[in-house]
Amino acid sequence: MWIRWVALPWWARWLVTSVVLLAFYGGITAAQVAEHPGRPPAWVAPTVIGACLISAALGATNQRARMAPYAAIVADLTTDQQRELAAAIKSGPLPTDPAVLAAALRIKNLARAERQRRPLWLAWVFIAAVILYAEWLISMPSTTVVGAAMNVVAAVYAVLLLWGQVRRRRAHRRWVAVAAAVDADASATAMIAAAQDVPAKRDRRQWACLIGAAAVIGGSYGATNVAVRSAQIAECRLAAGVVNFIADRKDLLDPTHLGSDEPPLSDYDQWASRIDSYTAVAQGHSLSPDVTRIRDRAAAVVRDVEDARQSPQTPPSAAQTTAFRTAVTELIAAEQPLVVACRYQYPT
Numbered sequence: 462m463w464i465r466w467v468a469l470p471w472w473a474r475w476l477v478t479s480v481v482l483l484a485f486y487g488g489i490t491a492a493q494v495a496e497h498p499g500r501p502p503a504w505v506a507p508t509v510i511g512a513c514l515i516s517a518a519l520g521a522t523n524q525r526a527r528m529a530p531y532a533a534i535v536a537d538l539t540t541d542q543q544r545e546l547a548a549a550i551k552s553g554p555l556p557t558d559p560a561v562l563a564a565a566l567r568i569k570n571l572a573r574a575e576r577q578r579r580p581l582w583l584a585w586v587f588i589a590a591v592i593l594y595a596e597w598l599i600s601m602p603s604t605t606v607v608g609a610a611m612n613v614v615a616a617v618y619a620v621l622l623l624w625g626q627v628r629r630r631r632a633h634r635r636w637v638a639v640a641a642a643v644d645a646d647a648s649a650t651a652m653i654a655a656a657q658d659v660p661a662k663r664d665r666r667q668w669a670c671l672i673g674a675a676a677v678i679g680g681s682y683g684a685t686n687v688a689v690r691s692a693q694i695a696e697c698r699l700a701a702g703v704v705n706f707i708a709d710r711k712d713l714l715d716p717t718h719l720g721s722d723e724p725p726l727s728d729y730d731q732w733a734s735r736i737d738s739y740t741a742v743a744q745g746h747s748l749s750p751d752v753t754r755i756r757d758r759a760a761a762v763v764r765d766v767e768d769a770r771q772s773p774q775t776p777p778s779a780a781q782t783t784a785f786r787t788a789v790t791e792l793i794a795a796e797q798p799l800v801v802a803c804r805y806q807y808p809t
Contacts, residue, residue: 465543466528467528467531467532467535468532468535468536468543471521471522471525472521474521474524474525475517475518475520475521476517478517478520478521479513479514479517482513482516482517482678483509483510483513486509486512486513486678486682487509487510487513490505490509490682490685490689493685493686493689494689501685501688501689501692502688502692504688505685505688505689508681508684508685509681509685511681512677512678512680512681512682515674515677516674516677516678519670519671519673519674519677520670520671520674522666522670523667523670523671523674526666526667527575527667530571531568531571534564534567534568534571535564537560538560538561538564542558542560542561542564545558545561546561546564546565546568549561549562549565549639550565550568550569550635551635555638555639555642559646559648559649559652560649560652562639562642562643562646562649563643563648563649563652563653563656565639566636566639566640566643566649566653567653567656569635569636569639569640573636693803695746696746696747696748696802696803697802697803699739699742699743699746699748699752700748700799700800700802700803701803702739703736703739703752703755703796703799704796704799704800706735706736706739707736707755707759707792707796710728710732712724713728713729713732713762714762714789714792716782716785716786716789718766719765719766719769719770719776719777719781719782719785720769720770720776720777722770726766726767726770729762729763729766729767730763732759732763733756733759733760733762733763736755736756736759737756739752739755739756740752740753740756748798748799748802751795751798751799751802752799754795755792755795755796755799757795758788758791758792758795759792761788761791761792762785762788762789762792765781765784765785765788766785768781769781769782769785
């Protein structure tokens with residue numbers, strides 16, 4: 462697989478990287494949008510797609526220079542020799558073909574030289590990034606979709622790091638075995654001596670590509686996150702207004718007032734009208750169906766009160782009281798989607 466990746470043209474690496482980035486970054490953004498109420502702006506999806514395409518292009522440009530020495534080694538081999546080379550690099554049988562054997566050692570030497578030329582400060586940047594990610598992960602509730610996804614990413618990354626250490630030790634043993642096989646083959650030794658493999662240096666252009674890719678992803682994530690959160694704040698402000706208003710007049714939901722003149726019917730009418738005004742405000746919001754359902758349940762409560770007070774029977778019949786209690790229960794149940802969507806503390 463790695464051999465095929467090295468031999469791929471720039472556009473193919475760009476396409477594969479774009480798909481991987483879009484699946485990961487797009488999945489996180491979609492989870493945020495699905496988890497929080499509110500409809501984010503229409504530009505969020507194009508921003509995510511564009512950020513993935515641009516970052517993948519910058520990453521593929523950076524990889525083109527880095528993969529050039531490896532591609533030069535693989536380019537002279539046939540398809541069958543490339544398969545033998547892939548097996549020789551990992552843990553398959555050592556090849557007998559001198560060209561494949563020499564190519565395997567040249568790739569191993571390039572990889573070792575590239576690791577040795579990495580600046581020390583990169584390790585400190587990596588450690589700092591891991592610490593910041595861990596702090597952010599701890600602060601995010603694991604019960605959310607995004608929090609659970611980030612926990613999975615952290616666990617997978619930890620496993621990959623441990624597996625990388627195991628593979629590095631195996632790679633060293635493999636490098637020793639390949640070097641010994643090359644020393645025993647005069648033709649392979651001559652090929653190694655004639656080769657002049659130098660790992661690609663990271664010039665300003667490559668660093669600019671790396672920094673640019675990180676800036677594009679980070680900037681777009683920040684912008685889309687702010688947009689999603691802003692939509693959530695607007696929705697939850699509406700939800701809090703509806704829930705708080707109903708809680709402030711919970712005396713209207715007391716069945717003992719069903720057959721009395723207090724609170725007056727005008728209070729019930731004003732209460733229902735105010736809830737109806739929230740329905741108009743909710744138009745265009747994702748919580749609009751829930752607010753409409755609350756309005757309908759509130760109207761049912763007012764109708765039950767009007768029927769009970771217009772009835773000559775005093776006190777209200779058991780059927781009237783039961784109908785009122787049912788309407789109140791349905792009203793409270795209709796509030797629950799607003800409470801759950803915004804993780805709102807239900808007032809007592």
